[in-house]
Amino acid sequence: MMRLTVLPALLLAAFLGYFPTAHTEDLKVVRIASVATNVGGKTVYAGSASLVVNGAFPEELRKQGIKVEWVPAAMASVGPVINEGFASGKIDFGIYGDLPPIILNASKPTVQLVAPWGTTSNSYLVVPKNSTAKSIKDLKGKKIALHRGRPWELAFSNLLQSEGLTFKDFKIVNVNPQVGAAALASGTVDGFFSLFDSYILEDRGVGKIIWSTKTAPVDWKLMGGVWARNDFVKQNPEITQAIVTAYLKSVHWVAQDENKETYIREYSNKIYPESVNRREYDQDNVSWRQRWSPLYDVALQEHYRKAVAYAQASGLTRTQADVQQMLNPHFVATALKELKLEGFWTPN
Known part of the structure; x- marks a missing residue:
């Protein structure tokens, strides 16, 4: 997301020290981790996080008196860093791909997928x-x-x-x-x-x-999305819903064909040249709209079923994670209904 790259002890300690401790009893801050890199001296978030890091998430939660803190995870070690943040309870949400949370959940149910990001990347x-x-x-x-x-x-x-x-x-x-x-x-x-x-x-x-x-x-295709710590979801279902709804607002905007060019120019991965991003999106067998689908459809369920089985068969995990526990469609279903987007995406 297991035989992940093992971080040296000092480097791992530095990562652990970076995550501030979360307090859910009197929630004032929500901490969200995602892959990021340094571009021109600035922290730049990649993928779905680029849509919301300065927009919908902070605005929705600010209304409830809650601050959003973004926690950057380096590309080379995003899986171990976000997994450790979840395991220690020091982050509440993480935006990343499928294998790392599967590996995390295999030892103990820790996180759940509250908003899929669709099929946004090819290999x-x-x-x-x-x-x-x-x-x-x-x-x-x-x-x-x-x-x-x-x-x-x-x-x-x-x-x-x-x-x-x-x-x-x-x-x-x-x-x-x-x-x-x-x-x-x-x-x-x-x-x-x-x-x-x-x-x-x-x-x-x-x-x-x-x-x-x-x-x-x-x-x-590569799948993942917004993962949430199980304890946080249980204690803060309204905040979780607010975050998922805000996320879907942003995704709905970018999934419209008329916004594709704006997204590519202003929001898509700033780590690589625009021409690289364009070629990733060109000549794909999934339409632009469907690329951003948050639906828990057959393709997504089959993907995770195979992924969980593969993780164990390949030795990445000793036991299989519980697929049903990991996939929680409730928040997306509620958000789609609230935003009147129930027919915008079609199941794959």
Whole structure:
């Protein structure tokens, strides 16, 4: 989101110390963690968080006398950082992908998905520019850089299974995306599996994309969303509802075709050039509107069912997380009704 990258003790202590302690008895602050990076000396949030970090969340909660504190999690370690924040009770919400919360819940039910973010990201297989490989089969026995325990590992597993392959057919190099990209550029590995940062490698003339989830089944795409700590939801259902409703307001706006250009120019991932973001959205088998769907539909349920089973089968968890406990559609259903958006998205 398990064999995650193990943080050195001092670095982990620094992360733990960063999360301020939450007090739910007299709620004055809600703490929300999400992936972020430093761009030009400023903390920039990526993905769905970019829509709401300065907008709907703070405004809705300010009306109730509650302040929102955003907690940035570095891209290279977002899963372990947010999981630790949840486990220690020091954050209330986290916006991140599927595998980390599955791993967290496998040991103890801790969080629940209160608002899915849809199918907002694809996964890509990249090879060196001069490679003759045209498919995953051509890389059998070769080195592939893949960050284990991250959401796109599920897509990689699905790809292997669809071709009758397993992890044992490859030499998996478990490194974060930044290191994986550098390894591909230097020729240290024969393939690299990641997200749309893969287009950067094409732009630099060192790599080429030979496969992506753009043409794969919908439940192969990266899924995640707004996760909430179970204890917080139980103690603060009204605040949870306010946050989900605010989130859906923002998502409804961006999902409208007439707002697509504005989103790409002003809100989409500022870490990469606009041209990279545009290519991620182009020629996808999911429409722009459906890309942002918060519905707990068949595709989402199948995705999590497979993900939970995969986490155990691959050794990422010892036991299976409870899928039904993790997926809580109540808040989205209430928000859709309140906002009169019940027919805006269609189930996949």
